[in-house]
Amino acid sequence: MNLAEGVQLVSFIILTVMMLGAALAVVLSPNIVYSAFLLGGVFSAMAGLYLLLNASFVAAAQILVYVGAINVLILFAIMLVNKREDFAPVKYAWTRKIVTAAVCGGLFLLLGTTIITTPWAIDSTAAAGDEAIYILGEHFFTDFLLPFELVSVLLLMALIGAIVLARRDIIPDSSNVVGQDDLKLPEKPRELVSAGADGESS
Amino acid sequence: MFVLSGYEYLLGFIFVASLVPVLALTASWLLRPAPSGPERRTTYESGMEPIGGAWIQFNIRYYMFALVFVIFDVETVFLYPWAVAFNRLGLLAFVEALIFIGILVVGLAYAWRKGALEWS
Numbered sequence: 001m002n003l004a005e006g007v008q009l010v011s012f013i014i015l016t017v018m019m020l021g022a023a024l025a026v027v028l029s030p031n032i033v034y035s036a037f038l039l040g041g042v043f044s045a046m047a048g049l050y051l052l053l054n055a056s057f058v059a060a061a062q063i064l065v066y067v068g069a070i071n072v073l074i075l076f077a078i079m080l081v082n083k084r085e086d087f088a089p090v091k092y093a094w095t096r097k098i099v100t101a102a103v104c105g106g107l108f109l110l111l112g113t114t115i116i117t118t119p120w121a122i123d124s125t126a127a128a129g130d131e132a133i134y135i136l137g138e139h140f141f142t143d144f145l146l147p148f149e150l151v152s153v154l155l156l157m158a159l160i161g162a163i164v165l166a167r168r169d170i171i172p173d174s175s176n177v178v179g180q181d182d183l184k185l186p187e188k189p190r191e192l193v194s195a196g197a198d199g200e201s202s
Numbered sequence: 203m204f205v206l207s208g209y210e211y212l213l214g215f216i217f218v219a220s221l222v223p224v225l226a227l228t229a230s231w232l233l234r235p236a237p238s239g240p241e242r243r244t245t246y247e248s249g250m251e252p253i254g255g256a257w258i259q260f261n262i263r264y265y266m267f268a269l270v271f272v273i274f275d276v277e278t279v280f281l282y283p284w285a286v287a288f289n290r291l292g293l294l295a296f297v298e299a300l301i302f303i304g305i306l307v308v309g310l311a312y313a314w315r316k317g318a319l320e321w322s
Protein backbone atom coordinates (compact mmCIF):
# COMPACT_ATOMS: atom_id res chain seq x y z
CA MET A 1 0.00 0.00 0.00
CA ASN A 2 1.54 3.30 -1.05
CA LEU A 3 0.91 6.73 0.47
CA ALA A 4 -1.99 7.70 -1.83
CA GLU A 5 -3.91 4.53 -1.09
CA GLY A 6 -3.31 5.00 2.64
CA VAL A 7 -4.64 8.57 2.53
CA GLN A 8 -7.62 7.31 0.55
CA LEU A 9 -8.37 4.59 3.07
CA VAL A 10 -8.06 6.98 6.02
CA SER A 11 -10.31 9.51 4.26
CA PHE A 12 -12.86 6.79 3.56
CA ILE A 13 -12.87 5.70 7.20
CA ILE A 14 -13.19 9.27 8.48
CA LEU A 15 -16.00 10.05 6.03
CA THR A 16 -17.87 6.85 6.85
CA VAL A 17 -17.62 7.39 10.59
CA MET A 18 -18.71 11.02 10.15
CA MET A 19 -21.65 10.03 7.97
CA LEU A 20 -22.89 7.20 10.20
CA GLY A 21 -22.42 9.26 13.36
CA ALA A 22 -24.18 12.29 11.94
CA ALA A 23 -27.00 10.15 10.53
CA LEU A 24 -27.53 8.47 13.90
CA ALA A 25 -27.46 11.86 15.60
CA VAL A 26 -30.06 13.18 13.12
CA VAL A 27 -32.41 10.42 14.21
CA LEU A 28 -31.60 10.43 17.90
CA SER A 29 -31.23 14.16 18.57
CA PRO A 30 -34.22 15.50 20.52
CA ASN A 31 -33.73 18.96 19.01
CA ILE A 32 -34.99 19.11 15.43
CA VAL A 33 -32.80 22.11 14.53
CA TYR A 34 -29.67 20.18 15.50
CA SER A 35 -30.97 17.30 13.39
CA ALA A 36 -31.26 19.60 10.38
CA PHE A 37 -27.70 20.89 10.78
CA LEU A 38 -26.36 17.37 11.26
CA LEU A 39 -28.16 16.36 8.07
CA GLY A 40 -25.90 18.88 6.34
CA GLY A 41 -22.98 16.94 7.80
CA VAL A 42 -24.37 13.71 6.36
CA PHE A 43 -24.70 15.33 2.94
CA SER A 44 -21.16 16.74 3.12
CA ALA A 45 -19.71 13.36 4.04
CA MET A 46 -21.63 11.84 1.14
CA ALA A 47 -20.07 14.42 -1.18
CA GLY A 48 -16.66 13.35 0.11
CA LEU A 49 -17.48 9.73 -0.66
CA TYR A 50 -18.51 10.71 -4.21
CA LEU A 51 -15.13 12.41 -4.59
CA LEU A 52 -13.38 9.22 -3.48
CA LEU A 53 -15.34 7.42 -6.21
CA ASN A 54 -13.94 9.83 -8.85
CA ALA A 55 -17.32 11.50 -9.35
CA SER A 56 -16.28 15.14 -8.93
CA PHE A 57 -19.36 16.56 -10.66
CA VAL A 58 -21.73 14.54 -8.49
CA ALA A 59 -19.82 15.73 -5.43
CA ALA A 60 -20.11 19.36 -6.55
CA ALA A 61 -23.81 18.92 -7.26
CA GLN A 62 -24.25 17.29 -3.85
CA ILE A 63 -22.63 20.24 -2.10
CA LEU A 64 -24.47 22.83 -4.21
CA VAL A 65 -27.94 21.31 -4.15
CA TYR A 66 -28.18 19.21 -1.00
CA VAL A 67 -25.99 21.13 1.44
CA GLY A 68 -26.62 24.53 -0.11
CA ALA A 69 -30.28 24.41 -1.01
CA ILE A 70 -32.20 21.38 0.28
CA ASN A 71 -30.78 21.69 3.77
CA VAL A 72 -31.57 25.41 3.86
CA LEU A 73 -35.11 24.59 2.74
CA ILE A 74 -35.43 22.00 5.51
CA LEU A 75 -34.17 24.55 8.06
CA PHE A 76 -36.65 27.12 6.80
CA ALA A 77 -39.45 24.58 7.04
CA ILE A 78 -38.44 23.81 10.62
CA MET A 79 -38.29 27.49 11.53
CA LEU A 80 -41.75 28.00 10.03
CA VAL A 81 -43.35 25.37 12.22
CA ASN A 82 -41.05 25.73 15.21
CA LYS A 83 -43.57 26.72 17.82
CA ARG A 84 -43.03 25.61 21.34
CA GLU A 85 -46.23 23.88 22.30
CA ASP A 86 -47.03 21.58 25.12
CA PHE A 87 -47.98 18.42 23.32
CA ALA A 88 -49.83 15.83 25.31
CA PRO A 89 -48.10 12.43 25.27
CA VAL A 90 -49.76 10.00 22.88
CA LYS A 91 -51.36 6.89 24.26
CA TYR A 92 -49.84 3.62 23.11
CA ALA A 93 -46.71 5.39 21.82
CA TRP A 94 -44.83 2.08 22.08
CA THR A 95 -46.97 0.53 19.31
CA ARG A 96 -45.88 3.31 16.99
CA LYS A 97 -42.28 2.69 17.96
CA ILE A 98 -42.64 -1.01 17.19
CA VAL A 99 -44.26 -0.29 13.81
CA THR A 100 -41.57 2.26 12.96
CA ALA A 101 -38.83 -0.17 13.98
CA ALA A 102 -40.40 -2.92 11.85
CA VAL A 103 -40.67 -0.65 8.79
CA CYS A 104 -37.12 0.66 9.19
CA GLY A 105 -35.70 -2.81 9.85
CA GLY A 106 -37.53 -4.22 6.82
CA LEU A 107 -36.21 -1.40 4.65
CA PHE A 108 -32.72 -2.02 5.99
CA LEU A 109 -32.97 -5.75 5.24
CA LEU A 110 -34.33 -5.07 1.74
CA LEU A 111 -31.53 -2.62 0.92
CA GLY A 112 -28.96 -4.95 2.50
CA THR A 113 -30.03 -7.92 0.38
CA THR A 114 -30.06 -5.70 -2.70
CA ILE A 115 -26.51 -4.57 -1.96
CA ILE A 116 -25.34 -8.15 -1.40
CA THR A 117 -27.04 -9.69 -4.42
CA THR A 118 -26.20 -6.96 -6.94
CA PRO A 119 -23.05 -7.65 -8.95
CA TRP A 120 -21.09 -4.44 -8.43
CA ALA A 121 -18.14 -5.27 -10.71
CA ILE A 122 -17.82 -2.63 -13.40
CA ASP A 123 -16.01 -3.05 -16.68
CA SER A 124 -12.30 -2.47 -16.66
CA THR A 125 -12.32 0.79 -18.66
CA ALA A 126 -10.60 3.54 -16.74
CA ALA A 127 -12.70 6.12 -14.91
CA ALA A 128 -13.09 9.41 -16.74
CA GLY A 129 -11.74 11.39 -13.78
CA ASP A 130 -10.90 14.97 -14.66
CA GLU A 131 -12.34 14.55 -18.15
CA ALA A 132 -15.79 13.61 -16.86
CA ILE A 133 -17.13 17.13 -16.59
CA TYR A 134 -15.99 18.02 -20.12
CA ILE A 135 -17.71 14.90 -21.44
CA LEU A 136 -20.86 15.87 -19.53
CA GLY A 137 -20.78 19.37 -20.98
CA GLU A 138 -20.30 18.07 -24.51
CA HIS A 139 -23.23 15.68 -24.10
CA PHE A 140 -25.42 18.46 -22.71
CA PHE A 141 -24.96 20.57 -25.83
CA THR A 142 -25.06 17.87 -28.51
CA ASP A 143 -27.18 14.75 -28.12
CA PHE A 144 -28.84 15.70 -24.82
CA LEU A 145 -29.71 19.22 -25.88
CA LEU A 146 -33.49 18.82 -25.87
CA PRO A 147 -33.64 17.33 -22.34
CA PHE A 148 -31.28 20.10 -21.23
CA GLU A 149 -33.58 22.82 -22.53
CA LEU A 150 -36.64 20.98 -21.21
CA VAL A 151 -35.04 21.03 -17.76
CA SER A 152 -35.12 24.81 -17.84
CA VAL A 153 -38.85 24.68 -18.70
CA LEU A 154 -39.34 22.23 -15.82
CA LEU A 155 -37.47 24.57 -13.47
CA LEU A 156 -39.62 27.45 -14.71
CA MET A 157 -42.75 25.47 -13.94
CA ALA A 158 -41.42 24.59 -10.48
CA LEU A 159 -40.56 28.24 -9.80
CA ILE A 160 -43.96 29.57 -10.83
CA GLY A 161 -45.75 26.77 -9.01
CA ALA A 162 -43.76 27.44 -5.86
CA ILE A 163 -44.57 31.15 -5.99
CA VAL A 164 -48.26 30.52 -6.61
CA LEU A 165 -48.47 28.04 -3.76
CA ALA A 166 -46.39 30.08 -1.32
CA ARG A 167 -48.12 33.39 -2.01
CA ARG A 168 -51.50 31.94 -1.16
CA ASP A 169 -50.49 31.60 2.47
CA ILE A 170 -49.37 35.21 2.86
CA ILE A 171 -52.83 36.67 2.41
CA PRO A 172 -54.44 36.28 5.83
CA ASP A 173 -58.05 35.07 5.91
CA SER A 174 -60.35 36.23 8.62
CA SER A 175 -60.21 32.66 9.98
CA ASN A 176 -56.47 32.25 10.47
CA VAL A 177 -55.27 35.75 11.32
CA VAL A 178 -52.55 35.37 13.89
CA GLY A 179 -53.60 36.69 17.25
CA GLN A 180 -51.63 39.44 18.94
CA ASP A 181 -50.51 37.02 21.63
CA ASP A 182 -48.65 34.85 19.14
CA LEU A 183 -46.53 37.70 17.83
CA LYS A 184 -43.23 38.20 19.53
CA LEU A 185 -41.36 40.58 17.22
CA PRO A 186 -42.42 44.22 17.18
CA GLU A 187 -42.38 44.47 13.37
CA LYS A 188 -44.59 41.48 12.75
CA PRO A 189 -48.07 43.08 12.99
CA ARG A 190 -47.10 45.77 10.51
CA GLU A 191 -46.04 43.13 7.99
CA LEU A 192 -49.26 41.22 8.25
CA VAL A 193 -51.36 44.36 7.86
CA SER A 194 -49.46 45.42 4.73
CA ALA A 195 -49.67 41.91 3.26
CA GLY A 196 -53.41 41.87 3.88
CA ALA A 197 -53.83 45.21 2.14
CA ASP A 198 -51.84 43.90 -0.85
CA GLY A 199 -53.96 40.80 -1.08
CA GLU A 200 -57.22 42.70 -1.08
CA SER A 201 -56.17 45.27 -3.65
CA SER A 202 -54.71 42.83 -6.18
CA MET B 203 -8.39 3.76 -7.77
CA PHE B 204 -8.48 7.52 -7.31
CA VAL B 205 -7.78 9.29 -10.61
CA LEU B 206 -8.83 12.88 -9.94
CA SER B 207 -5.93 15.31 -9.81
CA GLY B 208 -5.30 18.30 -7.60
CA TYR B 209 -7.22 17.03 -4.58
CA GLU B 210 -4.17 16.89 -2.32
CA TYR B 211 -4.62 20.67 -2.02
CA LEU B 212 -8.23 20.11 -0.93
CA LEU B 213 -6.99 17.70 1.71
CA GLY B 214 -4.48 20.30 2.88
CA PHE B 215 -7.17 22.96 3.03
CA ILE B 216 -9.47 20.68 5.03
CA PHE B 217 -6.62 19.97 7.44
CA VAL B 218 -5.78 23.65 7.93
CA ALA B 219 -9.45 24.64 8.15
CA SER B 220 -10.14 22.05 10.82
CA LEU B 221 -7.16 23.33 12.81
CA VAL B 222 -8.37 26.96 12.80
CA PRO B 223 -11.30 26.64 15.25
CA VAL B 224 -9.30 24.34 17.54
CA LEU B 225 -6.36 26.75 17.65
CA ALA B 226 -8.56 29.83 18.05
CA LEU B 227 -10.55 28.37 20.94
CA THR B 228 -7.45 26.94 22.61
CA ALA B 229 -5.54 30.22 22.30
CA SER B 230 -8.39 32.25 23.77
CA TRP B 231 -8.84 29.68 26.52
CA LEU B 232 -5.17 30.04 27.44
CA LEU B 233 -5.10 33.84 27.24
CA ARG B 234 -8.42 34.96 28.70
CA PRO B 235 -8.96 35.71 32.38
CA ALA B 236 -11.19 33.39 34.38
CA PRO B 237 -14.88 34.06 33.66
CA SER B 238 -16.70 35.93 36.40
CA GLY B 239 -20.01 37.71 36.85
CA PRO B 240 -23.39 37.37 35.15
CA GLU B 241 -22.41 39.81 32.37
CA ARG B 242 -20.28 37.14 30.73
CA ARG B 243 -23.28 34.97 30.08
CA THR B 244 -25.24 37.58 28.10
CA THR B 245 -25.62 37.13 24.35
CA TYR B 246 -23.81 40.35 23.43
CA GLU B 247 -21.42 41.44 26.10
CA SER B 248 -21.65 45.25 26.38
CA GLY B 249 -24.14 45.25 23.49
CA MET B 250 -27.88 45.59 23.03
CA GLU B 251 -30.14 43.50 25.19
CA PRO B 252 -31.92 40.96 22.97
CA ILE B 253 -35.73 41.12 23.13
CA GLY B 254 -37.69 37.90 23.29
CA GLY B 255 -36.49 34.40 22.53
CA ALA B 256 -34.22 33.49 19.64
CA TRP B 257 -36.49 30.60 18.69
CA ILE B 258 -39.37 32.32 16.99
CA GLN B 259 -41.62 31.22 14.19
CA PHE B 260 -40.49 32.66 10.87
CA ASN B 261 -42.85 34.43 8.55
CA ILE B 262 -43.97 32.22 5.65
CA ARG B 263 -42.75 34.76 3.10
CA TYR B 264 -39.10 33.98 3.89
CA TYR B 265 -39.78 30.44 2.69
CA MET B 266 -40.34 31.82 -0.79
CA PHE B 267 -36.77 33.12 -0.95
CA ALA B 268 -35.56 29.64 -0.10
CA LEU B 269 -37.76 28.14 -2.81
CA VAL B 270 -36.55 30.58 -5.47
CA PHE B 271 -32.99 29.98 -4.29
CA VAL B 272 -33.36 26.21 -4.71
CA ILE B 273 -34.58 26.63 -8.29
CA PHE B 274 -31.65 28.82 -9.26
CA ASP B 275 -29.25 26.56 -7.40
CA VAL B 276 -30.35 23.63 -9.57
CA GLU B 277 -29.89 25.89 -12.60
CA THR B 278 -26.30 26.50 -11.46
CA VAL B 279 -25.66 22.76 -11.39
CA PHE B 280 -26.78 22.49 -15.01
CA LEU B 281 -24.68 25.47 -16.09
CA TYR B 282 -21.57 24.22 -14.29
CA PRO B 283 -20.45 21.70 -17.00
CA TRP B 284 -21.09 24.38 -19.61
CA ALA B 285 -18.86 26.84 -17.76
CA VAL B 286 -16.07 24.29 -17.29
CA ALA B 287 -16.13 23.08 -20.90
CA PHE B 288 -16.78 26.57 -22.31
CA ASN B 289 -13.64 26.68 -24.47
CA ARG B 290 -14.33 23.33 -26.07
CA LEU B 291 -18.00 23.87 -26.85
CA GLY B 292 -18.03 26.88 -29.13
CA LEU B 293 -20.60 29.46 -30.17
CA LEU B 294 -23.59 27.15 -30.63
CA ALA B 295 -23.41 25.96 -27.03
CA PHE B 296 -23.21 29.58 -25.90
CA VAL B 297 -26.47 30.36 -27.74
CA GLU B 298 -28.08 27.22 -26.31
CA ALA B 299 -27.03 28.19 -22.78
CA LEU B 300 -28.45 31.67 -23.38
CA ILE B 301 -31.80 30.06 -24.29
CA PHE B 302 -31.59 27.99 -21.09
CA ILE B 303 -30.94 31.08 -18.99
CA GLY B 304 -33.54 33.08 -20.94
CA ILE B 305 -36.32 30.65 -20.07
CA LEU B 306 -35.39 30.95 -16.41
CA VAL B 307 -35.19 34.74 -16.58
CA VAL B 308 -38.91 34.57 -17.45
CA GLY B 309 -39.39 32.87 -14.09
CA LEU B 310 -37.29 35.52 -12.37
CA ALA B 311 -39.35 38.26 -14.02
CA TYR B 312 -42.53 36.51 -12.87
CA ALA B 313 -41.21 36.27 -9.31
CA TRP B 314 -40.29 39.95 -9.47
CA ARG B 315 -43.69 41.01 -10.82
CA LYS B 316 -45.49 38.97 -8.18
CA GLY B 317 -43.43 40.64 -5.45
CA ALA B 318 -41.84 37.38 -4.34
CA LEU B 319 -38.45 39.07 -4.05
CA GLU B 320 -39.53 41.93 -1.80
CA TRP B 321 -38.47 41.89 1.82
CA SER B 322 -40.97 44.45 3.16
